[in-house]
Amino acid sequence: MSLGGKSRAFALAMLVGASLAVPHVSFAQDSSAPATAAATAPNPNLPHVVILCTGGTIAGTGATSTTTVGYTAAKVGCDTLVDSVPELKKVANVTGEQVYQIASESITNDNWLKLSKRINELLKQDNVDGVVVTHGTDTIEETAYFLDLTVKSKKPVVIVGSMRPSTAISADGPINLYNAVIIAGSKEAVGKGVLVCLDDQINAGREVTKSNTSTTDTFRTPDLGFLGYMQDNKPHFYRTSTRLNTADTEFDVSNLTSLPQVDIVYAYGNYNSLALDAFVKAGAKGIVHAGPGDGSVGAQMVGPLQEARKAGVVVVRSARVGSGIIARNGEQPDDKYDWVASDNLNPQKARILLMLALTKTNDTKAIQDMFWKY
Numbered sequence: 001m002s003l004g005g006k007s008r009a010f011a012l013a014m015l016v017g018a019s020l021a022v023p024h025v026s027f028a029q030d031s032s033a034p035a036t037a038a039a040t041a042p043n044p045n046l047p048h049v050v051i052l053c054t055g056g057t058i059a060g061t062g063a064t065s066t067t068t069v070g071y072t073a074a075k076v077g078c079d080t081l082v083d084s085v086p087e088l089k090k091v092a093n094v095t096g097e098q099v100y101q102i103a104s105e106s107i108t109n110d111n112w113l114k115l116s117k118r119i120n121e122l123l124k125q126d127n128v129d130g131v132v133v134t135h136g137t138d139t140i141e142e143t144a145y146f147l148d149l150t151v152k153s154k155k156p157v158v159i160v161g162s163m164r165p166s167t168a169i170s171a172d173g174p175i176n177l178y179n180a181v182i183i184a185g186s187k188e189a190v191g192k193g194v195l196v197c198l199d200d201q202i203n204a205g206r207e208v209t210k211s212n213t214s215t216t217d218t219f220r221t222p223d224l225g226f227l228g229y230m231q232d233n234k235p236h237f238y239r240t241s242t243r244l245n246t247a248d249t250e251f252d253v254s255n256l257t258s259l260p261q262v263d264i265v266y267a268y269g270n271y272n273s274l275a276l277d278a279f280v281k282a283g284a285k286g287i288v289h290a291g292p293g294d295g296s297v298g299a300q301m302v303g304p305l306q307e308a309r310k311a312g313v314v315v316v317r318s319a320r321v322g323s324g325i326i327a328r329n330g331e332q333p334d335d336k337y338d339w340v341a342s343d344n345l346n347p348q349k350a351r352i353l354l355m356l357a358l359t360k361t362n363d364t365k366a367i368q369d370m371f372w373k374y
């Protein structure tokens with residue numbers, strides 16, 4: 001189907017038989033469809049990229065074309081998303097698959113395990129050159145790091161989302177998806193770990209974080225900067241993450257059906273151990289403390305965190321400030337308390353690594369090494 005000069009929003013609305021002026025009730029039916037878009041007449045000169053759809057704003061719909069907040073995420077099915085960007089077929093043989101359909105703030109450990117296992121299955125196939133994951137932006141950074149640690153292949157994996165719903169004027173989803181497919185089919189992205197690309201900027205899955213509630217340039221790698229640009233239908237890389245990733249990590253989720261419980265305790269003025277105590281009582285195997293400054297811990301929390309450690313819970317000190325390295329034995333005597341420093345991982349990323357670390361060992365020295373390594 002040729003979309004000619006029509007706007008993307010209008011084109012997408014056409015594809016689902018909806019009008020921009022009214023709520024898109026027909027998308028609701030679309031959301032549960034087990035979509036599998038088959039590439040027609042594969043071009044042997046193009047790479048094969050599988051698009052795994054998981055929901056988010058890129059699959060979201062608003063009541064009108066000017067609705068850019070207050071829309072509903074995760075409504076448009078994978079077939080429709082892929083078909084709404086016919087240019088994809090000029091740069092890759094694409095197939096689409098709906099893995100799940102959620103707003104990413106509701107993501108679970110089970111979702112991550114399912115996604116990682118599916119990507120590993122696909123990338124083992126000789127005829128698959130790369131994978132794109134469409135995803136909500138709220139937790140893209142967590143999924144990206146989880147996959148960066150658990151995908152066992154050097155082939156490109158690119159996670160993409162959008163900040164504007166598919167029905168909006170100047171929706172950013174189509175161009176972001178187009179760029180992601182090019183990167184996933186490129187030689188340049190091989191061996192660079194899991195990547196996140198929105199707004200023409202390519203970031204490392206380990207490093208990227210969402211920095212603004214609503215602007216399209218929300219994704220940042222604090223201090224260190226992004227890896228490269230998408231320009232002129234090509235990825236241009238200028239640096240790589242120095243940390244081990246994908247096939248070079250020790251993590252293997254292929255036989256896992258669950259992950260250890262790890263929770264985050266957030267520090268703020270006048271906080272207390274209520275949340276920590278509840279998490280430990282509920283069976284937490286690990287706690288990430290999101291402290292102010294250099295991962296500082298309030299005097300009233302030092303004792304409860306020591307008790308948690310004595311009870312076998314692994315305690316990781318991270319910081320709520322958004323960038324910088326936690327100095328081991330700096331604000332707290334980590335050696336003495338047998339705590340772990342999170343390096344420069346923010347609390348939500350530290351939680352991902354701690355969950356995976358606990359699938360391998362309870363030894364805090366080994367876990368600290370993982371935090372320096374990954």
Ligand code: SIN
Nearest residue numbers: 057103104136137138
């Ligand atoms: C979500 O994360 O699913 C909703 C927000 C977004 O995708 O931008």
